[in-house]
Amino acid sequence: APEIFHSFLNGGTGYSFEVDWWSLGIMAYELLRGWRPYDIHSNNPVESLIQLFSTVSVQYSSAWSKEMVALLRKLLTVNPEHRFSCLADVQASAYLSGVIWSDVCEKRVEPGFVPNKGRLHCDPTFELEEMILESRPLHKKKKRLAKNKSRDNSKDSSQSENDYLQECLEAIQQDFVIFNREKLKKSQEQTSKSVSPPETTDEAE
CATH class of the missing domain: 1.10.510.10 (Transferase(Phosphotransferase) domain 1)
Known part of the structure; x- marks a missing residue:
């Protein structure tokens, strides 16, 4: 405001x-x-x-x-x-x-829309973004999907959406590279050592 x-x-x-x-x-x-x-x-x-x-x-x-x-x-x-x-x-x-x-x-008014608890009501993209920000996202999401799957195996629409979301997560697991700053630092140090000129001794000695 x-x-x-x-x-x-x-x-x-x-x-x-x-x-x-x-x-x-x-x-x-x-x-x-x-x-x-x-x-x-x-x-x-x-x-x-x-x-x-x-x-x-x-x-x-x-x-x-x-x-x-x-x-x-x-x-x-x-x-x-x-x-x-x-x-x-x-x-x-x-x-x-x-x-x-x-x-x-008194909460007696009938809502105009009641969401179905057995299906997904959001864009899977947002779910994927949330998972990327979590530690061990695939592990957590798989457990959640398994839990949702056991709750309502009879709902084909819910099952198909969860399967699609799982496929997206597996694709991320294959393509998404986790950045490791320490690994990059070590690699740069090794590269720097390999290209540095060798030390020379004084000919007079």
């Missing part, structure tokens, strides 16, 4: 729970549109981000309803004093007027 960057740059009293409602607006926008409302990267200077919030206007899709846009605008208000900052504000929005909040609080 903007006040976080202001607090980082100028000090002061810091920030409060309004930043959480800003985060809710950012998440809702990204879920609806597929990208975030602001183009921010980790290497952006804080000063440029503060200027960004004061000069760049969030672009809302024309396909969204006026009520949806109004709710997002209130969640993404730069000034925290004018931002939606409590549940009562959100409940009063026109976009959510049809929600039965008592059912929401």
